[in-house]
Amino acid sequence: MEKQAIYEFRKYNSIAIVCSSGGGSAQLIKFKISSLFEKTNIKTFSLIQMKELEKFNPDIIFSICELDIKLEVPIVYIKELLDDYDILRIKELIMFEKFKEYSLENKGQAFISKFLRSDYFNIDNDSIDYIECLEDMSKNIELKGAGNYGYSEKVLKRESFATNIYINGVATPHPIDIDGNENLISVKILQNPIVFEGKKVSLIFMICLKKENIGLYKKISSSLYEIMNDIETVRLLVNAKTFKEFVALINQRI
Template sequence: VLQKNIKREIGSISSFTNYLKEDIEEFIKQIDEKYDTKFLEDEDFKKMLLTHVSLLIDRLHNKISYQNPLANELNITYPMMFNIALQFCSMLHEKYNVEVTFDEIGFVAMHFASHMEKEKQGKLLSYNRIGIVCSSGGGSAYMIKIQIESLFPQAEVKTFSFLQQDELKTFQPDLIFTIMPLSQEIKAPIIYIKELLDDRDLVKIKQILQCEEYDPYTLIQDNPMYYSFFSKDFFKFIEADSYENIIRMMGQELEEKGYGKKGYTDLIFERESYVSTIYTNGVCIPHPLETDALKNMISVAILKKPFVQNGKEIKIVFMICLKKDQVEMYKVITKKLYRLMQKSNYVEMLTKVDSFEEMMSLMKEIGGGNNE
């Protein structure tokens, strides 16, 4: 008992910091190559992560760990960042002989998530010249201009009427908001908008621009952004008595139909080996350790007869299969599902739907509004 619990002398933190710095740099270099991120360029992030992990290793060797009340929510709502943290802590275990707890993994994930928030803000700040095209260029155009300037405080924002497309072209915008299709071709991303924008529209604009690929008509459609990630072809009612069998069946279907790359199912099982994706109120969100699908899809399976595995009930399974450039949409979807699992009445309603259309109608209601 004494041997197991006595604090061991491992020398000063500085004795392994240099090696740790090299290991962290090598790890995030691989992550940047895999996910097309820019962790390696962020000196503040690297410095804070090194400091945190140096102290973490020291604490774990001394059998001290902290609780993290946000760890479970981070695991669900920032799945990609949590997956990176899982792989990072696996590297620490291998090289520094420490068992990193689930709560401590959550703290590490916070560092990666903070950097990604910084990348998102940087992307919005990259738009310097923004053109707004309205029918008249009058009062409503000025109101939209004020709203767009609140999103892009450092950009030059100008309004144009539909008849001023030559002036718009001369302005050389790097982003255009318009209420109608343009008659001239202008080389700049376009987002179609309504005559009046509300607060949800502004939130949605940020989400749209943080995605690598987006539908320019998203803002004027009634359906939320994630709607296109679901399909009737990947919606089913099933009978099963093993979560592993459900994962294998759904994963192989996504592979066979050209959505998940070969080995997609294996990556889901690898993710399960770290932490189970059976969450609250019977909602399950299996996903691969690495996000790199061929095509976007969320496969849904509703259990005809829910069952309990490892003390947790399984009622409905959302298997996520997204391309690597859908980091922001990944977060939007998982936050929506996290909101769902907090509302047991909606979970019960979903388990009793008769069709794909009925499920999607309920999904739109959760959280109060179509744009969330």
């Protein structure tokens, strides 16, 4: 994960910071941003220095206001005063997401929503065996090409060592070796909860990631823990009737 972070941040050799005056607040932002991009050329610009900005030709721009420029580079819209959470969000953004424009004020979509897909969502009324559920979900991922050959076998092998069923009936199975072709989370809602090794499971999130995106696992796990740790959220998700309702609940609650 650390190697991946270094690789992602080294893509940006020059950074522009745009503030109203380019003065004191710009320097504070520069100080915060430089903690992430330690060996990068960072310059500050005022709103009247757009020609100088374009001549600088940065790899990414952080701005406190909307810009009208010709440069085709990523733009992150920020606040004049960045706190530790903002810096963490920028780090996650650079490491895990592809974007052209992004505002730190955007809070409409939960992180894991980006990995949920309707073709990997199922409301199950009939299953009575947990392992068979995992086999069905993992084979679906493998047969559709999202997981490499042997993905299903790796999921079942991982489960054989220790179950991935956690609190409040939520399970988060994944292969023993992260090596998918796509980044996604397959979901199965069990209308009739199953008991496996003394643990009840009613909601399964199966994780499939590309090897080069293994760094996503930590953030996804954190989001899933936030879900399973709230029994009311789990109850609402289990009772969702459609994929759209399920995603809306995730975005609302997380």
